Amino acid sequence: MLRTSQLHLLHHFTEHHPALFRKQLRVDPLIFDDILGQISGHSIFQNQSNNRQLPVAIQLAIFLFQAGHYGNACAPEDVAQWAGVSIRTVVNCTHHVMAALLDQHNQFIYVLHICSEEMCRAQAFTESWTCHAWRNGTFAADGSTINLYEWLGMFKDSFYDRKSRFSLNCQVS
Numbered sequence: 001m002l003r004t005s006q007l008h009l010l011h012h013f014t015e016h017h018p019a020l021f022r023k024q025l026r027v028d029p030l031i032f033d034d035i036l037g038q039i040s041g042h043s044i045f046q047n048q049s050n051n052r053q054l055p056v057a058i059q060l061a062i063f064l065f066q067a068g069h070y071g072n073a074c075a076p077e078d079v080a081q082w083a084g085v086s087i088r089t090v091v092n093c094t095h096h097v098m099a100a101l102l103d104q105h106n107q108f109i110y111v112l113h114i115c116s117e118e119m120c121r122a123q124a125f126t127e128s129w130t131c132h133a134w135r136n137g138t139f140a141a142d143g144s145t146i147n148l149y150e151w152l153g154m155f156k157d158s159f160y161d162r163k164s165r166f167s168l169n170c171q172v173s
Contacts, residue, residue: 005084026068063097
């Protein structure tokens with residue numbers, strides 16, 4: 001199968017079309033650089049082999065492209081074609097980046113203290129806009145959605161999004 005990498009376009013998109021960068025990787029270029037800076041020193045990206053790994057930036061781009069797409073577009077074969085690499089390279093990049101991110105869990109995941117002022121405001125907002133069954137919960141969204149495999153039994157209409165799919169919103173910050 002012919003593979004022509006589209007990775008070189010990301011640099012052009014960063015400078016001239018940030019919306020296209022976001023469309024491909026689902027993060028702003030500055031967020032990409034921030035994540036890259038936090039995971040680049042991880043030992044998983046070091047090896048003593050004669051076969052060098054891809055640069056961490058390319059591994060992160062491959063991971064984000066796959067994580068940010070749904071259905072057929074996220075299959076390793078399709079990601080491999082987009083990136084111009086082998087399927088095994090896509091799998092390895094995904095594993096490497098995932099391991100680095102999981103080791104940085106406390107820097108990437110922040111849960112507000114239940115008694116904090118921010119948590120109280122978030123709970124009040126959530127309660128004013130959602131069903132009573134979600135009381136005492138916090139929910140934030142930036143518009144990104146994660147499609148659900150099947151319809152939910154309770155409150156299924158609450159999960160019906162603007163694109164006529166059942167999904168959950170998520171926030172990455």
